[in-house]
Amino acid sequence: MATKDLGIILHGATGRICSTQHLQNALAPIRAEGGLPVGDDIVMPRLLLVGRNEERLVEIARANNVTDWTTDLDAALADPAYSVFFEAAATHQRLAALGKAITAGKHIYTEKPVAPTVAEGLSLLADVEAAGLKHGAVEDKLYLPGFLKLNQLIEVGFFGRIVGFRLEFGWWVFDGKDTPSQRPSWNYKKSGGGGLLSDMHPHWRYVIENMLGPIRQVAATAWTAQPERIDENGDAYQVDVEDSTTTLIELANDAFGTIQSSWATRVRNDDLVTFHVDGTAGSAVAGLRRCWAQSAANTPIVRGFDLGAEANTGKDGADYLDDWREVPETVAYKNPYRVGWEGFIRHIVADAPFVSDLRAGIRDVQLAEACSQAAAERVWVPLPQH
Ligand SMILES: NC(=O)c1ccc[n+]([C@@H]2O[C@H](COP(=O)([O-])OP(=O)(O)OC[C@H]3O[C@@H](n4cnc5c(N)ncnc54)[C@H](O)[C@@H]3O)[C@@H](O)[C@H]2O)c1
Numbered sequence: 154m155a156t157k158d159l160g161i162i163l164h165g166a167t168g169r170i171c172s173t174q175h176l177q178n179a180l181a182p183i184r185a186e187g188g189l190p191v192g193d194d195i196v197m198p199r200l201l202l203v204g205r206n207e208e209r210l211v212e213i214a215r216a217n218n219v220t221d222w223t224t225d226l227d228a229a230l231a232d233p234a235y236s237v238f239f240e241a242a243a244t245h246q247r248l249a250a251l252g253k254a255i256t257a258g259k260h261i262y263t264e265k266p267v268a269p270t271v272a273e274g275l276s277l278l279a280d281v282e283a284a285g286l287k288h289g290a291v292e293d294k295l296y297l298p299g300f301l302k303l304n305q306l307i308e309v310g311f312f313g314r315i316v317g318f319r320l321e322f323g324w325w326v327f328d329g330k331d332t333p334s335q336r337p338s339w340n341y342k343k344s345g346g347g348g349l350l351s352d353m354h355p356h357w358r359y360v361i362e363n364m365l366g367p368i369r370q371v372a373a374t375a376w377t378a379q380p381e382r383i384d385e386n387g388d389a390y391q392v393d394v395e396d397s398t399t400t401l402i403e404l405a406n407d408a409f410g411t412i413q414s415s416w417a418t419r420v421r422n423d424d425l426v427t428f429h430v431d432g433t434a435g436s437a438v439a440g441l442r443r444c445w446a447q448s449a450a451n452t453p454i455v456r457g458f459d460l461g462a463e464a465n466t467g468k469d470g471a472d473y474l475d476d477w478r479e480v481p482e483t484v485a486y487k488n489p490y491r492v493g494w495e496g497f498i499r500h501i502v503a504d505a506p507f508v509s510d511l512r513a514g515i516r517d518v519q520l521a522e523a524c525s526q527a528a529a530e531r532v533w534v535p536l537p538q539h
Contacts, residue, residue, distance in 0.1 A: 156188055158199040159498060160235030162259070164226065164250055165242025166202035167209040169337075170264060174293070175241060176200075179491035181217040189495055191503050198498070203229050204242075226250070230257035237501060240264060241291075243339055244346025248273055255280050260287040262497050265355040267514035269346065271522055274515035275539060281511060289497045289507055290514025292359045294426075296489035302444035302480040303428060303437050304364050311446065312432025315365060318410035320357055322426040326396070326416040329383030336416070338384035341392040348394030350375060350524050353414050355517030357400075359509070360428065362516070367405040370535045373524035374399050378417030400524050403533075437480070445477040452476065515539065 161180070165171045180198050183189050188197035202222035204210045210222040223229050230238070230253055238254035240247055240263040248268055254261050261281060267290050268274035281288045294300060306312065327334050339345025340352065350373075362368060375395035384390055400412040424440025437446040453476050487495075493509065500507035516539070523534040 154190070154193060154195050156195040156197050157502070158234075159196050159237065159502060160199045160201065160232075161237040161239055162201045162203055162229050162235045162254075163239050163241065164203045164229075165240065165264075166213060166222070167204035167206050168241055168243070171239075171241035172213050174488070174490040175239065175494070176202075176213065176217050176219075178488045179494045181219075182488075182491065183494065184218065189498055191499050194502070196498055196502050199234070201229055201232070201235055226253070230254060230259065236260060237262060244269075244351070245339070245344065247346070248277065251277055252280070255284055255286060258284065258286065260501055261511070262289040262291070263511075263514065264291050265514060266346075266351045266518050266521065267355075267511060268518055269351075271515055271519045271539070274511070274518050278511050278515060287501055288511035289493075289500065290509050290511055290517065291490070291493055292356075292509040292513065292517070293489040293493055294356045294360050295363060295509075296487070296492040297439075298442045298482070298486040299424070299439035299444045300360060300364075300428060301486065302482075303430065303439035306435075306437050306444075306446060306480065307364055307430070311435050311437070311448070312430060313434030313449075315406070315408050315430060315432045317408055318361070318365060318428065318430045319413070320361070320410070320426070320428050321413045321422060322353060322357075323397075323413070323415035323418045323420075324425055325419050326379075328379045328381065334382060334384075338382065338390065341382055341394060341396065342390070343393045349396055349398050349414055349416060350521040350528075351518070354398075354400070354412070354521035354524055355514070357412050357414075358517040358520035359513060361402065361404075361410070363508075365404055365406075365408070365410075365430070367538070368520065368536045369403045369405045370533045371403070371520070371523050371527050372401040372533045373527040375525065375528040378415070395528075398524065398528070400527075438477070444480040446480055447477050451478065512539070 188195035200219045202210055202214055203226050214222045238259035238261050240250050251261055326336050340347040375398040377392050378397045380392050382392055397415040397417050402410045427438055427440055429438045435448040496507050499505035523536050527534040
């Protein structure tokens with residue numbers, strides 16, 4: 154087996170998602186294990202970290218056994234030793250960075266959202282295709298162990314006919330007044346590319362369509378629960394994007410579902426995200442790691458609200474959680490971002506099919522955009538395939 158280097162520029166290397174998930178949990182382990190076997194070869198990612206803070210770059214490079222870093226993006230793009238450009242810096246600068254990388258002849262792999270609008274995404278796609286370069290979008294939630302288990306139930310026909318779903322996501326993000334906010338302030342500013350719809354709906358698009366089929370149309374509301382926040386410097390700012398949304402989705406197979414997403418809710422659910430699917434033969438709920446199912450045979454006969462004698466004691470007689478069975482873990486799961494990287498590297502070096510291409514990433518943006526429009530105009534918005 155021959156070992157071949159694959160040069161990858163990581164832009165936004167000092168950011169949270171790039172330094173942890175993409176570097177520490179995906180690329181660094183692949184390198185530490187001696188590379189990724191692809192056909193008869195081993196592919197060794199050769200990394201160049203790009204960021205703006207030298208001190209942080211040195212620290213992250215050292216922690217992950219990487220020798221090359223720079224604060225000069227243009228110099229990195231000019232280096233022919235690197236054929237892939239990965240974009241994970243702040244959202245508002247993404248389009249420009251990807252455009253530069255395409256001009257420099259790099260294959261591109263990008264965090265979500267891939268572009269601010271569908272139109273800009275399609276123009277980027279035209280450019281990358283015209284240049285004969287490869288492209289990919291991060292769609293990591295497809296590989297969450299809980300969602301993989303749920304998907305397996307779909308594939309074996311566990312649900313019968315799927316009749317509905319609900320996807321619930323969120324937690325309380327402090328406004329920074331008494332307790333520091335646990336998310337960077339750009340997430341709550343239009344100028345920073347923030348907003349809950351463009352942040353999380355791209356994920357929900359690929360999760361829903363890959364598992365349940367095409368979305369036909371959407372209706373949505375979006376609002377701002379916490380209009381004033383304190384930023385990293387202790388300064389107050391006005392939030393000019395939504396931090397809470399509710400979406401109604403009609404699938405092409407005539408089933409309906411909802412997405413409830415919020416940075417202003419307190420968790421009392423099985424997990425930070427739960428995907429609940431109901432079918433004629435069974436239902437299941439997936440969290441990040443675990444999944445619980447209830448078949449038709451295990452479905453209790455609920456007769457309605459009846460507190461009975463227990464009402465006097467303040468206790469309800471039934472525990473509805475008893476009728477759910479946990480779906481066992483039958484395979485070893487990998488970090489979802491690593492699954493994405495392995496797929497993209499195989500796509501680059503061996504032309505293996507890669508489902509999460511830029512077109513898929515644009516479709517992810519399309520759901521967010523359609524929901525923004527639906528919320529602003531208070532109408533149903535169709536989601537045609539581009
Ligand atoms: N796939 C996922 O689940 C997931 C999760 C979190 C974030 N993300 C995406 O990853 C991106 C980064 O998010 P994060 O949470 O790591 O944010 P972050 O704020 O931790 O990191 C952003 C990085 O961008 C850099 N940056 C800011 N402005 C810049 C500019 N003008 N030019 C160059 N670099 C600049 C910052 O220095 C920082 O290193 C966002 O687009 C976000 O939507 C994806």
